[in-house]
Amino acid sequence: MFRFLYIRGMKRLQGISLLTLLLMxxxxxxxxxxxxxxxxxSKTGSTESHNMGQNCMNCHQASGEGKGCFVVAGTVYxxxxxxxxxxxxxxxxxxxxxxxxxxxxxxxxxxxGNFHTTDAVNFGSGLYPVVKSASGAQQFMGSSITxxxxxxxxxxxxxxxxxx
Numbered sequence: 001m002f003r004f005l006y007i008r009g010m011k012r013l014q015g016i017s018l019l020t021l022l023l024m025x026x027x028x029x030x031x032x033x034x035x036x037x038x039x040x041x042s043k044t045g046s047t048e049s050h051n052m053g054q055n056c057m058n059c060h061q062a063s064g065e066g067k068g069c070f071v072v073a074g075t076v077y078x079x080x081x082x083x084x085x086x087x088x089x090x091x092x093x094x095x096x097x098x099x100x101x102x103x104x105x106x107x108x109x110x111x112x113g114n115f116h117t118t119d120a121v122n123f124g125s126g127l128y129p130v131v132k133s134a135s136g137a138q139q140f141m142g143s144s145i146t147x148x149x150x151x152x153x154x155x156x157x158x159x160x161x162x163x164x
Contacts, residue, residue, distance in 0.1 A: 034067075034068075035062070035069075036061075036062055036068065036069035036118075037068075038067050038068040038118065039068060039118050039119075040060070040066075040067045040068030040070070040116065040117075040118045041107075041108075041116065041117045041118060041119060042107065042108055042109065042110045042114060042115045042116045042117065043108050043110060044088045044108045044109070044110065044111075045088060045110070045111050046110040046111060047110065047111045047112060048110070049110050049112050049114035049116065050112075050114075052075045052085055052112060052113055052114060053075050053082070053151060053155055053160065054151060055149055055151040055152045055156075056070050056073035056074065056114075056116055056149070056151060057070055057073060057148075057149040057152065060073065060116070060118075068118040069118055070116045070117065070118060070148070070149075071117055071118060071119060071120060071121050071148050072091070072093070072105065072107060072115070072116065072117050072121055072148030072150070073114070073115065073116035073117070073148060073149065073150060073151070074091075074114070074115060074116075074148075074149075074150025074151045074154060074161055075113050075114050075115075075150075075151060075155075075160070075161065076089055076091075076109050076113050076114075076115065076131055076133075076161050076162065076163060077113065077160050077161065077162040077163075078133075078162060078163070078164055079162050079164055080159050080160070080162050082155065082159075082160040082162060085112060085113025085114075086109065086113050086133055086134070086162065086163055086164075087109065087110070087111045087112065087113055087134065088108075088109055088110070088111060088134040089109040089131060089132050089133045089134050089163060090106060090107070090108055090109060090131075090132045091105075091106070091107040091108075091109065091115050091129060091130070091131055091132075092105070092106055092129070092130040092132065093105040093106075093107075093121065093127040093128070093129055093130075094127060094128045094129075094130065095124065095127060095128070096128060097128045097140065097142065097144075098128070098130075098140050099128075099130050099138075099140065100128075101128075104121060104122060104124075104127055105117070105119070105121045105127075121148060123145065123146045123147065123148075125144070125146075126144025126145060126146050127144055127145055127146075128140070128141055128142075128143075128144050128145075129141040129145060129150075131161055131162075131163045132163065133163040133164065137163050137164050138163065139161070139162065139163045
């Protein structure tokens with residue numbers, strides 16, 4: 001009888017230990033890696049990004065689940081119809097309109113058409129974005145921006161970002 005109780009008690013402990021281990025793994029898997037301290041910068045040719053056209057800042061911010069806190073992010077398309085993304089271009093942020101003034105930041109667009117950076121960007125009184133395709137075509141934004149959640153407006157209240 002003692003042996004039966006001992007074996008039954010051990011099985012309960014094993015079950016509790018297994019349950020505890022599973023809960024720990026799930027908790028660790030859901031935690032944000034390094035919080036806002038994580039570096040996450042798009043690179044030409046990379047295919048690691050996701051959720052094209054969505055506002056990246058919804059997840060990539062202090063209380064979000066995305067890796068790192070994006071300072072500038074969005075998606076570039078091949079036309080104003082926004083049906084295909086424009087891969088491997090470049091985003092430039094200038095202090096003046098039409099690529100004038102000082103170049104403040106350069107961000108590579110990845111193979112999926114997404115661009116993002118966790119690097120600090122000094123928006124000052126506003127920056128003027130320029131989108132350049134892999135083939136060299138450019139689009140200039142006529143107004144300045146003071147924050148970098150590009151898909152927060154583009155595709156919502158204004159046309160999506162595009163370059164052919």
